[in-house]
Amino acid sequence: MNKSATYQVVFMDVLAPAVQRVIASVFGPPFETRFALNYDARHQTELCRAADFLVPGWAQLTGEMLEAAERVQAVHKWGIGVDRIDVQAARRLGIPVAITAGSNAGPVAELAITLMLAVYRRIYYVNREMRAGKWPKSEMRETCFQIHGKTIGLVGFGNIGRKLARRLAGFEPGAILYCDRYAAPAEVEHALGARRVELPELLSRSDIVSLHAPYDESTRHLIDASAIRRMKKGAVLINTARGELVDEAALASALKRGHLMGAGLDAFDPEPPDPGNPLLALDQVIVTPHAGGGVFDNVAPVAAHVLRNLQRFVAGESIAAQDLIVSENRRTP
Incomplete structure (x- = not known):
């Protein structure tokens, strides 16, 4: 030096x-x-x-x-x-x-949980309704859910996925599943209460699917129309990773049809998203400007x-x- x-x-x-x-x-x-x-x-x-x-x-x-x-x-x-x-x-x-x-693992994990809660409790919609002078309390009771008891699927189990699993423990989920090309050490899985499965099983069993995989050509549109069809009816998709992981047109279609309950998106393709992106017009979609670590x-x-x-x-x-x-x-x- x-x-x-x-x-x-x-x-x-x-x-x-x-x-x-x-x-x-x-x-x-x-x-x-x-x-x-x-x-x-x-x-x-x-x-x-x-x-x-x-x-x-x-x-x-x-x-x-x-x-x-x-x-x-x-x-x-x-x-x-x-x-x-x-x-x-x-x-x-x-x-x-x-x-x-x-x-950035801690802040991104916290935002993922924020998006889960915001979708499950319909925060965007309810906040708007109340500001318009309405009182949607009865409606919330029949359309909102809790994380407790739900199966959470983590696509990617690196630093962020593991931080998220640790933070989710306090919500007492029913199960935490993960898929990753590399298995975590047994002691890590035990400590975090997580079990490794293949992606098709994770998609079909999870109430909430949260994306934490890197983007490359092998993961482009990892969540496409076929993957979304595997997801449970009423499931929620969270993406705090990269927008390219998701086929946005397929996601918008599934949300409009009611196959998925909602989505929490911190990443888009491209960024910033086009103002005409149909996902931005849906009440059941919560969006943030790729600011998980921000x-x-x-x-x-x-x-x-x-x-x-x-x-x-x-x-x-x-x-x-x-x-x-x-x-x-x-x-x-």
């Missing part, structure tokens, strides 16, 4: 001033922070050219941007999903890519996670395997 060097750390997302201040307060010499003003491709590319380290969150990082980023030594995702980063270009250019594994009291911990990895990088130390997407085949600036 060159003790006299300074490093420009560019945060590619447009962040609120209060969030910028928290991040800047976590970082210090030899790191200097800079924040994007907008998502215009030309502006983002200029930021890339000036950066030693890039920190994209929702911002897209293309191969062309990486080609222009001749000083960049590493890319560090704010969060975990790398589907908006051209990982193949980074690998070709010798640019390491890291993530903040587990850093809580103010988690900004400093995530920033500290990024900082620790960048400190390791400039010191020539290894980054934890769970955080490393593209190996440290270091590029010489």
Whole structure:
């Protein structure tokens, strides 16, 4: 590590001033922070050219941007999903890519539960009705439900899925099922009260299906018309992962037909969704703007996670395997 060097750390997302201040307060010499003003491709590319380290969150990082980023030594995702980063270009250019594994798991798990409750208790509809001077108490009793006793199916059982299972325990669900390409250790399953099954069984048995899988070509439209037909009549779909996991047209059709009770969606394809997206017109759909990890009291911990990895990088130390997407085949600036 060159003790006299300074490093420009560019945060590619447009962040609120209060969030910028928290991040800047976590970082210090030899790191200097800079924040994007907008998502215009030309502006983002200029930021890339000036950066030693890039920190994209929702911002897209293309191969062309990486080609222009001749000083960049590493890319560090704010969060975990790398589907908006051209990982193949980074690998070709010798640019390491890291993530903040587990850093957003708690907030995302809490939002998933929030969406479950909001759908089950029809919060959007009832709130609107009351503000219009109505009193839908009797209607709520015949159309609302509780999580207690229900079977919850988790599609993906990494950090977020496991945090969610732990938080759900207090609601005393009837069962927690999960599907994942890798089985969790037996002691983890026992501690969380979760059992691994294949996706068709999970879909057919679950009252609530919550998505926590990464997006790649193998998971595109994982929840399509065929998958939805397998789901129980009156089931609820929650998506706090990636919009591409769900065939939105098939979901809208199932909701209109009454096959599904409702959906809680924090992710869309594309983002932001088209104003004419039929899902936005349905009372039984609760929507949030892909903000599962977007809580103010988690900004400093995530920033500290990024900082620790960048400190390791400039010191020539290894980054934890769970955080490393593209190996440290270091590029010489």
